[in-house]
Amino acid sequence: MPNGELNPTVYDVAARSGVSIATVSRVLRRPDEVRPETAAKVMDAVRELGYVPSASARGLAGRRTQVIGLLLPGHQEGDPVPDPGPATPPRIRDDRASAEQAAEESGTGGPVNLYYDEVIRGAEGEASEQGFALLIAAGTASHRERLVGEIAGRVDGLVVLAATLGDELLARTSTRVPVVLVADSGDEHDLDHVVVDNEQGMRALVTEVLRDAAVRDIAYIAGPEDSPDERDRRRGFDRAIDDARDDRTEFGDAADSPAVRILRGDFSVASGRRLADRLLAEAGSETESDAGSGVRLPDAIVCSNDQSALGVLQSLTAAGVDVPGRVRVSGFDGVEAGRFSTPRLSTVRQPMADLGRIAVRTLLRRLASPDAPRQRVVLPVEVLLRESAPPHV
Incomplete structure (x- = not known):
């Protein structure tokens, strides 16, 4: 490496790719603001050198943001929203759709949102108690990479729900900011995990x-x-x-x-x-x-x-x-x-609220101790026998 250090630095990436340090920082934080060919050159250097931005390197663009990002699986892309026209009387229609139609129209199948709502509430509560704001994002699949690029440049770390990011995008994102995975039981990523049993x-x-x-x-x-x-x-x-x-x-x-x-x-x-x-x-x-x-x-x-x-x-x-x-x-x-x-x-x-709460807590520990061993937190579950399948007596 150009400076002879054991670990590559942002200076090494800049030298290898032939750009300024500021450009490297922009590529890592906001790639959509850099020409694609320049971004590709910088990312090639990052991969060749095995460069992982440290908290101090990310600080090139400023101090800690005191913001945590929460990434959720994206919704389906719907029809475009029409431009508003002149005021018209309220429209009345028969909306007695079948439950199946209603679920399909909702895109996500309805109650799935309740799952995310509880995770969000837990994450928001813990972040607030620790003096952090929570930035929540859930883009469509076609815009996910751009969205992650924008979010990762504005937060100190990310909590990512399972199936939100593909393996390659998740790996690239985790070189930019600390990432905690929620509800992903896979071991293919060397990241902190918070899961249920x-x-x-x-x-x-x-x-x-x-x-x-x-x-x-x-x-x-x-x-x-x-x-x-x-x-x-x-x-x-x-x-x-x-x-x-x-x-x-x-x-x-x-x-x-x-x-x-x-x-x-x-x-x-x-x-x-x-x-x-x-x-x-x-x-x-x-x-x-x-x-x-x-x-x-x-x-x-x-x-x-x-x-x-x-x-x-x-x-x-x-x-x-x-x-x-x-x-x-x-x-x-x-x-x-x-x-x-x-x-x-x-x-x-x-314990959905606990998933969000403990994920934020785990992320804050990672921010405080970047080199600590990875954690895998497994939360217990509870069987609730109600009227649809009551206990056998």
Whole structure:
């Protein structure tokens, strides 16, 4: 290296790329303000040298901002907003859309926002107590890189929810500012993590559902395959099924009891409703006396998150299916909407506000001690047995 130091500095990056230190700083903090060819040259030098900006190097553009960024998965891109026209009378329309239509129109499936709301509240509270402001961002996928470039230049560190950034963008971002990952159980990133015990939570919930020997056929509505939460929850589901089969075999049941059906959803209310509609269609003319066409409704439907479970409840209720008398339904997350559904939703409650609170606390520790060992904080969960899948007595 030009200056002979063991660790590359911003001066080395400037020398390697043939630009000024100020330009290097702009590329690292606000790449959208620099010509693409210049930014590419600087980033090539950063990668070749293995340069990681320190807190003092980031201070080239000023002191600490006392601002923390919180990045959430982006919303879907909708229709353009029309320019306002002259004042017109209020429009009246029949808005009695089906729950599925309403979920699809909301883009995110509705209650998913409640999850983020609670994380945000926890993060805001902790940041405020520590004298920091919280900058919240959730851009569309097509604008995410530009958004991250803008945000990273304005904050001292970032709290990033799982699935918000791709691996490459996350790696690049973490060279600019400290990053704490929330709800991402993967170990591929050498970053601080704050997660919940998804696997044990799902295992405990399914074990409770299967305490009733009458549950001999269970459906699992999974989330997206690339979701870290889904991977852990599916593992917990599978282990609970294995446990139940071992126990039931001892009492003379078939080795494959309970039977299992797996359906792939996307964590939305709409997908839960759609998949429940499929189960209803397959069951055909089944009635509560089970006089049907051969394919029965499952005795229990376990969903990988609450949004899907709420969609399932909507579908079954609309079809006149008795929940939990005929089908037990459960979710995972503990969003507030589940407390007010009919029947109230059994679930695994994540300490969502604590996720935000402890993520901010972890980030502030990282700012104070940049070279400290990476932390992985695992928060416990709680199984809440409500009316949709009550305790077996």
